[in-house]
Amino acid sequence: MLQAINLAEKLGAFSDHWNPRIIAQYNGNEIRVAKIAGEFSWHSHADTDELFLVLSGELVIDLRDGEIRLSPGEMAVIPRGTEHRPRAASEAHILLIDREGASNTGDQPSQFTRATLQRI
Numbered sequence: 001m002l003q004a005i006n007l008a009e010k011l012g013a014f015s016d017h018w019n020p021r022i023i024a025q026y027n028g029n030e031i032r033v034a035k036i037a038g039e040f041s042w043h044s045h046a047d048t049d050e051l052f053l054v055l056s057g058e059l060v061i062d063l064r065d066g067e068i069r070l071s072p073g074e075m076a077v078i079p080r081g082t083e084h085r086p087r088a089a090s091e092a093h094i095l096l097i098d099r100e101g102a103s104n105t106g107d108q109p110s111q112f113t114r115a116t117l118q119r120i
Contacts, residue, residue, distance in 0.1 A: 007033060007055060011093050013120050018112045020096060020104055022119045032096040032117065039087040041110035048099040050078045057092025061085070 010023050010033050018040060020032035036059070052059060053075040061068040061076060062085040068076045078084050086094075098104075105113040 007095070010120055011035065011055070017091070018104075019114060020117055022117050025100060028100050029097055030100050030102075030117075032098060034094050034096065035091060036086060036088045036094060037091045040085055041105060041108065041112055042083055042085045043106040043108040043110070044081055044083045045078075045098075045102060045106040046081055048102055049080050050102075051097040052076050052078070052086065053095040055093040055095055057088055057090060059092050059094060060087050060089075062087065 005023055007023075010021065014021060015035070017035050017037045020034040022030045022032055024031040033055075036057075042062075052061065052070065054070045054072050056072050059070045061070070061078065064083055070076060103109075103113060104117065
């Protein structure tokens with residue numbers, strides 16, 4: 001049955017950081033939400049772009065030649081093959097769009113790699 005997806009409700013269902021949850025799928029893509037704080041690992045996605053949308057808090061995406069600073073309601077698309085490192089000085093909530101089954105750490109496994117993402 002089709003129904004609205006309440007992002008606040010989905011984000012309220014967990015408290016850990018850097019562990020995206022899948023909330024929907026479409027056309028071979030996954031819509032994911034995550035809570036983040038601190039620094040993630042440097043990584044890239046060889047075969048797919050990655051979309052970051054900030055729902056609350058502040059997100060910085062480090063790039064090898066600069067950074068992108070995002071506030072609530074702002075988004076950025078990181079092109080495939082671009083090495084990047086998300087970070088947040090304090091807790092932020094984000095929505096991500098990734099290709100279905102794409103690793104959350106792209107081509108560089110790290111302590112943040114999740115073998116399987118939970119669907120909520």
